[in-house]
Amino acid sequence: MTHDISPPSRARRRMLGGAAALIVAPLAASQALGHGSFGPVQPALAAPALSLSDMNGQRVALTALLTGRVTALQLMFTGCSATCPIQGAMFADVQQRLAADDPRLRLLSVSIDPLGDDPKALRAWLAKFGAQASRWSAALPQMKEVDALLDFVRGRAPGVDRHTAQAYVFDRQARLVYRTEDMPNPPELVRLVKQVAARG
Amino acid sequence: MKPAVLLSMLLLVLGSPGAGAGESPTRRGSELFNGGAPLQGTIVGHSSALPPSASRCVNCHAIGSAAPSSAASAASFGPLLTPQSLTGAVARRGGPPSRYDAAAFCRLLRQGVDPAWVVVPRSMPRYVLTDADCHALWAHLIESKQP
Numbered sequence: 001m002t003h004d005i006s007p008p009s010r011a012r013r014r015m016l017g018g019a020a021a022l023i024v025a026p027l028a029a030s031q032a033l034g035h036g037s038f039g040p041v042q043p044a045l046a047a048p049a050l051s052l053s054d055m056n057g058q059r060v061a062l063t064a065l066l067t068g069r070v071t072a073l074q075l076m077f078t079g080c081s082a083t084c085p086i087q088g089a090m091f092a093d094v095q096q097r098l099a100a101d102d103p104r105l106r107l108l109s110v111s112i113d114p115l116g117d118d119p120k121a122l123r124a125w126l127a128k129f130g131a132q133a134s135r136w137s138a139a140l141p142q143m144k145e146v147d148a149l150l151d152f153v154r155g156r157a158p159g160v161d162r163h164t165a166q167a168y169v170f171d172r173q174a175r176l177v178y179r180t181e182d183m184p185n186p187p188e189l190v191r192l193v194k195q196v197a198a199r200g
Numbered sequence: 201m202k203p204a205v206l207l208s209m210l211l212l213v214l215g216s217p218g219a220g221a222g223e224s225p226t227r228r229g230s231e232l233f234n235g236g237a238p239l240q241g242t243i244v245g246h247s248s249a250l251p252p253s254a255s256r257c258v259n260c261h262a263i264g265s266a267a268p269s270s271a272a273s274a275a276s277f278g279p280l281l282t283p284q285s286l287t288g289a290v291a292r293r294g295g296p297p298s299r300y301d302a303a304a305f306c307r308l309l310r311q312g313v314d315p316a317w318v319v320v321p322r323s324m325p326r327y328v329l330t331d332a333d334c335h336a337l338w339a340h341l342i343e344s345k346q347p
Contacts, residue, residue: 082277083323085254086243093248128253160277165323183322185246 037154037179038166044175048152052110052139055126057119062149065139066174070197071106072189073170075155075163077113078125083165086183088129090167093186095135098193104172105193107136112150112163114143154179171196225332229340232333233257239333241325244312255325257337263344278324283342293318305341306334 050062065071074091076084091107098105109126111117122138131137141149150156150163153176157164167189169178177196180189231237234256241255242248249255260278279285279292286305289297295316300308304315309327312320329337 081258082260085259086250086323086325089250089254092251183243183246185243187247 037164038181040178041176044171044173044177045152047170047174047176048148050141050145050149052141053119054139055119055123055137060139062139062141063174065108065137066170068172069104069106069170070172070193071108071170072193073108073110073153073168074165075112075150075153076109076125077111077117077163078121079113079116080161083161083163083183087165088125090183090186090189091136092129092131094189094193095130095132097186097190098135101194102197103134105135105197107131109136109138110149111138111140112146112155114140114146152176169193169196171199225336225339226343227340228333229336229338232329232337233261233263233340235259240328242328243325244322249328250325255327260324263341281341281344283344286341292316293320302335302338305338306331309334309337 047063047066051059052062052065054060054065066073072091072094074087076087078084088109091109095107109122111122117140119140122140126136126138153166153168155163155166155168165183167180167184168176169180169192171177178192180192184192228237232239235252235258238252239255239257240249240252242250260276261281262276263281286300289299291297292314293316295314295318298304298315300315308314308320309329312324312326314320
């Protein structure tokens with residue numbers, strides 16, 4: 001059975017569609033402003049001048065970790081048993097899907113617990129998920145800079161884990177360009193990272 | 201006698217096909233809860249199942265026999281699971297008071313819908329498990345003792 005749309009019916013649909021757009025568009029815009037911690041970041045935001053410890057305990061600027069690469073960053077801590085194992089599994093899945101791709105597509109797990117974590121704990125956490133150093137690394141901010149990092153990515157969450165399970169995508173200029181939903185689907189995150197890389 | 205207790209007794213008599221020979225449902229349930237036996241869980245919208253280490257119940261839930269204490273609840277990412285909190289009339293997630301039974305518990309694990317028909321957060325994986333394993337988990341929780 002086919003459904004013919006007669007000209008009057010099409011015109012009516014267009015009119016209703018137009019009316020709906022007039023009603024919905026302002027709502028969508030206000031909702032987008034109200035829920036600004038998910039989706040494209042426009043304009044892109046330059047990463048803040050934070051200093052982190054890498055997995056060897058060396059101090060390195062966040063911008064230095066990000067510049068020249070497209071990076072998916074996640075917040076975590078090794079003592080977190082609820083969402084962090086899921087986040088680790090997600091990045092392991094992404095790593096596998098990126099196996100044949102440009103090594104400048106990177107994964108970075110940043111601990112929000114400088115008191116409980118150290119480079120050794122981060123190395124052990126990454127090893128648990130089969131992280132390959134060429135693709136996936138971890139870092140630890142200074143205690144005094146954790147709040148600044150959480151504020152910048154909008155990564156705070158209520159409850160014992162204290163952080164979201166989003167991924168934050170940075171372009172090669174170390175600018176935050178996308179905040180994903182909580183627990184993004186790995187194939188979607190891969191697609192997003194590649195899209196950002198393709199922009200140049 | 202409460203239906204939940206009756207179910208436990210029935211499960212104890214029948215045993216669990218997912219369990220080893222002679223293994224009680226509550227023991228099997230304990231293994232599943234604590235990760236000694238794998239559970240297959242997937243985050244809604246994801247195309248791959250999580251590794252068992254990321255989907256075990258104990259990662260997010262504490263269990264006990266007493267009424268939930270604020271300290272225990274605060275230390276647990278997911279709801280504290282006690283016989284009272286599961287089988288008592290409790291308002292959950294903004295819904296009306298509701299009680300779990302074995303069927304409601306299994307529906308929650310598989311579909312993420314609680315007994316008041318409220319969908320639980322996405323951070324709770326949806327599980328693929330046999331009826332026997334689901335009932336073993338239920339038996340373990342309703343007979344749980346304060347750790």
